[in-house]
Amino acid sequence: MALMPLVIAGGMAKGYLEDVAEKKAKLAQIEAIKTEWLLNTGLAKIEKRREQRKAAQARISTATRLGFDEKAAIALEASGELSSVITRVEKLIEDPEKDVSTSSIKKMSQAILDNVPQDRLAKAVEYALDLGAAEEMTAEKLINTIFSTSDESEKFAAVADISTGTDMPSIKPTGINLIGLTDLSPEKTQKVRNLIEDRLKDSLGRTLTKDGYVWDNPGAANTIIEKALTYYIEQRADPFLDKDLADITTDISDKVQYLIGEGIPLNTIADQYEFSLKPTEFDYTPTTSPTQQTTPIAPPSSIIDENYQD
Amino acid sequence: MVMDGPIPGQSLTREPRNAAYERPPEITDPNDAILWHLSKLSDPEKLDNLLFTLEYGLPVKHATQAALTLAVAKGVHNIDVSLVIAPVIHKFITKTAEQAGIDFMEDFDNSDREAEDEKNKVKMLIDKAMAETPQEERDTGYQMLGEMAEATPEIDVEQETQGEVEPEVQELAAEVDKPTAQRGLMARG
Numbered sequence: 162m163a164l165m166p167l168v169i170a171g172g173m174a175k176g177y178l179e180d181v182a183e184k185k186a187k188l189a190q191i192e193a194i195k196t197e198w199l200l201n202t203g204l205a206k207i208e209k210r211r212e213q214r215k216a217a218q219a220r221i222s223t224a225t226r227l228g229f230d231e232k233a234a235i236a237l238e239a240s241g242e243l244s245s246v247i248t249r250v251e252k253l254i255e256d257p258e259k260d261v262s263t264s265s266i267k268k269m270s271q272a273i274l275d276n277v278p279q280d281r282l283a284k285a286v287e288y289a290l291d292l293g294a295a296e297e298m299t300a301e302k303l304i305n306t307i308f309s310t311s312d313e314s315e316k317f318a319a320v321a322d323i324s325t326g327t328d329m330p331s332i333k334p335t336g337i338n339l340i341g342l343t344d345l346s347p348e349k350t351q352k353v354r355n356l357i358e359d360r361l362k363d364s365l366g367r368t369l370t371k372d373g374y375v376w377d378n379p380g381a382a383n384t385i386i387e388k389a390l391t392y393y394i395e396q397r398a399d400p401f402l403d404k405d406l407a408d409i410t411t412d413i414s415d416k417v418q419y420l421i422g423e424g425i426p427l428n429t430i431a432d433q434y435e436f437s438l439k440p441t442e443f444d445y446t447p448t449t450s451p452t453q454q455t456t457p458i459a460p461p462s463s464i465i466d467e468n469y470q471d
Numbered sequence: 472m473v474m475d476g477p478i479p480g481q482s483l484t485r486e487p488r489n490a491a492y493e494r495p496p497e498i499t500d501p502n503d504a505i506l507w508h509l510s511k512l513s514d515p516e517k518l519d520n521l522l523f524t525l526e527y528g529l530p531v532k533h534a535t536q537a538a539l540t541l542a543v544a545k546g547v548h549n550i551d552v553s554l555v556i557a558p559v560i561h562k563f564i565t566k567t568a569e570q571a572g573i574d575f576m577e578d579f580d581n582s583d584r585e586a587e588d589e590k591n592k593v594k595m596l597i598d599k600a601m602a603e604t605p606q607e608e609r610d611t612g613y614q615m616l617g618e619m620a621e622a623t624p625e626i627d628v629e630q631e632t633q634g635e636v637e638p639e640v641q642e643l644a645a646e647v648d649k650p651t652a653q654r655g656l657m658a659r660g
Contacts, residue, residue, distance in 0.1 A: 181642050184502050188646045195513040
């Protein structure tokens with residue numbers, strides 16, 4: 162009879178040992194799967210991710226070296242444009258015919274930052290990426306930087322907002338116009354002026370004399386061309402110009418043609434119209450007296466009376 | 472004073488057993504709970520996300536707490552089991568990070584901050600790891616991080632995840648603690 166508890170205890174011990182052995186086997190299996198993944202894929206994947214982060218940091222460093230504001234570089238990196246921007250800016254710098262000015266790069270940096278939507282997402286991207294922009298980011302640096310700020314709750318909220326949605330926190334491509342980084346030389350300015358004159362010759366009226374081309378209304382024509390040239394230069398320098406340079410001259414030509422087609426005198430266009438304005442929205446005060454009407458306007462009743470008299 | 476807490480008795484207005492943690496847990500044996508966690512964390516789709524999060528600066532202690540809290544919230548096991556298995560999960564994550572050659576942290580260096588700050592910090596680091604996950608890698612591991620991030624307000628950051636291993640899990644703890652021959656990227660060749 163005393164043997165029974167021992168048998169029960171032995172059975173339980175055996176069951177326990179079998180159970181433990183089974184769990185150990187499962188654990189070994191888990192360990193094997195993990196090790197296999199680490200060796201075959203995981204380590205390479207981790208290394209790749211590290212390289213991607215380092216490459217991004219290197220791009221930001223290069224951009225700042227080129228003169229871009231660090232935050233603007235981060236914004237471009239977040240929008241996926243930084244790599245191509247660096248390549249193109251470096252090509253522009255190498256080109257002896259192109260004069261890339263530091264002030265233009267600074268201006269563009271500011272424009273990029275102004276263009277980034279000023280909502281929490283943009284702030285979050287700016288802040289989160291700013292942490293490790295110029296040098297390799299370490300966990301300690303990240304944490305210390307975050308907690309050295311005074312408005313912690315705001316920072317947390319902003320950064321936390323990054324991935325609460327399903328979409329990647331990114332800035333939409335800014336589509337920056339790198340030609341705006343280069344200055345227009347006097348020779349090129351003259352070429353642009355000639356181009357504009359050529360496009361406007363029919364609209365403004367230009368005739369060929371023995372002394373060369375002469376404008377029908379030189380004062381108005383020259384003022385319009387000057388304004389058009391200024392508009393061209395402004396448009397060309399726009400960091401977010403979304404059209405070809407040729408489109409600017411077409412735009413100028415179309416606007417002048419429309420205004421003339423509306424019967425607006427050249428002097429009025431020269432004095433009052435600015436090319437940044439849509440011609441349909443041009444509200445002007447006539448500068449020349451309207452043509453005197455030769456036929457007096459008669460009330461309809463008098464016309465009827467005249468018909469009856471016939 | 473901000474009065475945004477629940478009204479006394481508010482919990483009684485909800486459907487009983489509605490939340491997963493109000494129902495009996497799926498796993499009551501701590502050893503089974505260990506296996507459940509380890510199999511989840513070893514899943515290649517999840518393991519990469521976990522390791523990247525450690526690389527971004529999430530300490531192993533908080534990664535462990537997040538994993539355990541998430542399991543409790545899902546009704547997988549209860550808090551008592553969490554306390555028993557925490558050292559084993561912590562050890563497993565540490566060992567895996569070592570194998571992967573990650574320069575990880577056991578805990579935040581300056582842990583004398585408010586619990587709320589620490590939770591925010593954990594959430595921010597998880598969010599950062601998520602944000603930097605490429606679109607094509609947003610798999611179940613990415614979802615796991617999202618769930619962990621959501622569970623951070625519930626994390627007990629003061630709970631120790633290292634320490635003495637309870638007798639009932641010693642056998643598996645010893646298995647987890649076994650040294651691994653190959654460590655880090657340099658050991659591959």
